[in-house]
Amino acid sequence: MxxxxxxxxxxxxxxxxxxxxxxxxxxxxxxxxxxxxxxxxxxxxxxxxxxxxxxxxxxxxxxxxxxxxxxxxxxxxxxxxxxxxxxxxxxxxxxxxxxxxxxxxxxxxxxxxxxxxxxxxxxxxxxxxxxxxxxxxxxxxxxxxxxxxxxxxxxxxxxxxxxxxxxxxxxxxxxxxxxxxxxxxxxxxxxxxxxxxxxxxxxxxxxxxxxLSNFTWTPTGSGKFDVNDEEGWTLLPNKKVLTVDAYVFQYDARGTNSEIYDPLAGSWSTAGSTIVQLWDSAAHCGGKNHASFEVGPGVLRPDGTVFYTGASRCGAGHTAIYNSNTSGWTTGPDF
Incomplete structure (x- = not known):
């Protein structure tokens, strides 16, 4: 408390x-x-x-x-x-x-x-x-x-x-x-x-x-779809890490990909489509030159799901929910 x-x-x-x-x-x-x-x-x-x-x-x-x-x-x-x-x-x-x-x-x-x-x-x-x-x-x-x-x-x-x-x-x-x-x-x-x-x-x-014993670094995370910019990482109960891609340098007006990092393999793989777009592509109000590429936070909930909030300068922001138990996405409410 x-x-x-x-x-x-x-x-x-x-x-x-x-x-x-x-x-x-x-x-x-x-x-x-x-x-x-x-x-x-x-x-x-x-x-x-x-x-x-x-x-x-x-x-x-x-x-x-x-x-x-x-x-x-x-x-x-x-x-x-x-x-x-x-x-x-x-x-x-x-x-x-x-x-x-x-x-x-x-x-x-x-x-x-x-x-x-x-x-x-x-x-x-x-x-x-x-x-x-x-x-x-x-x-x-x-x-x-x-x-x-x-x-x-x-x-x-x-x-x-x-x-x-x-x-x-x-x-x-x-x-x-x-x-x-x-x-x-x-x-x-x-x-x-x-x-x-x-x-x-x-x-x-x-x-x-x-x-931490000698302050040295070991590379990890092969297979990442895009650069890390504007994205966040959420640790899951299964010890893996979830991210939603922001498509920086790989602009795709319809992109909805997410990824999972497996610490045992040291690599990323797709976690499927978020169904609704969570990064700000400005697809409906100017496109790439107006996109901020921002993504909202992903919050792990006690039941093992992650509530992910989106960003959009064109209108309402979307949300989506990732279920770490079933490895699937469902849409959430707009705001």
């Missing part, structure tokens, strides 16, 4: 605190058709925030959300701002000043309340690394890894830098990228069922597994 409450409250607090002043990465990227260095080398900086911490917004009557009594005291509300909350294994919540180097920790009060929790500043990311829109995960040993970043110091570079944070000693350690990778960018990642961290390269079809 404490962990569930932590997730609900911290997301409520951070989202409510910066909804009016910071768009999501998907919205920030929507001006370009593909958020890749090859296709659009110059992107505008993320929109500026207010010069000072914005006042907490009023909640709607009878809202189930609760604002934190103490809002995040991040250093730079002008260029950055609170984001990327991560629940740690000790029940505290780690928070980034998105795009800047300062990180913070929310500790619940003596009664376990996150609403009345207090903030302390953590070690900043290492020199030269200040990512925005990057991978992040809590590792089985309690450490936190961040990899890549579409922006570094608010410049669009799709960096291949990365670092691991150890909460026991409040220290970051840089992690070298996989051999030959010049980008990681805003790529996806997942912690597999055996505790191995798997990282994608945003701008290619490459993926790699991290050996």
């Amino acid at each position: 404490r962990i569930a409450t932590a997730v609900a409250l911290i997301f409520a607090a951070t989202a409510m605190a910066f909804v009016a002043v910071r768009p999501s990465s998907a919205i920030a990227q929507s001006a370009s058709t593909q958020a890749l260095p090859e296709s659009n080398p110059i992107l505008p900086l993320p929109p500026k925030k207010g010069a000072t911490r914005p006042a907490a917004p009023a909640l709607a009557p009878n809202s189930p959300w609760q604002l934190l009594t103490n809002q995040p005291p991040v250093i730079d509300y002008t260029d950055c701002g609170p984001g990327n909350p991560i629940l740690l294994t000790d029940g505290t919540v780690m928070l980034q000043d998105d795009g800047c180097q300062d990180w913070w920790k929310l500790t619940p009060d003596q009664f376990g309340s996150y609403v009345n929790g207090t903030w302390t500043q953590l070690a900043s990311t290492p020199a030269g690394y200040s990512p925005l829109y990057h991978s992040s995960a809590v590792l089985p040993d309690g450490r936190v890894i961040i990899e890549g970043g579409e922006y570094n110091f608010l410049s669009a570079v799709w960096t291949n830098l990365g670092a691991i944070y150890d909460p026991q000693i409040d220290t970051w350690t840089m992690v070298n990228p996989p051999t030959g990778w010049s980008t990681i960018g805003d790529a996806q990642s997942v912690v597999l069922s055996d505790g191995t961290y798997m990282q994608a390269n945003c701008c290619t079809d490459q993926a790699a597994l991290l050996n």
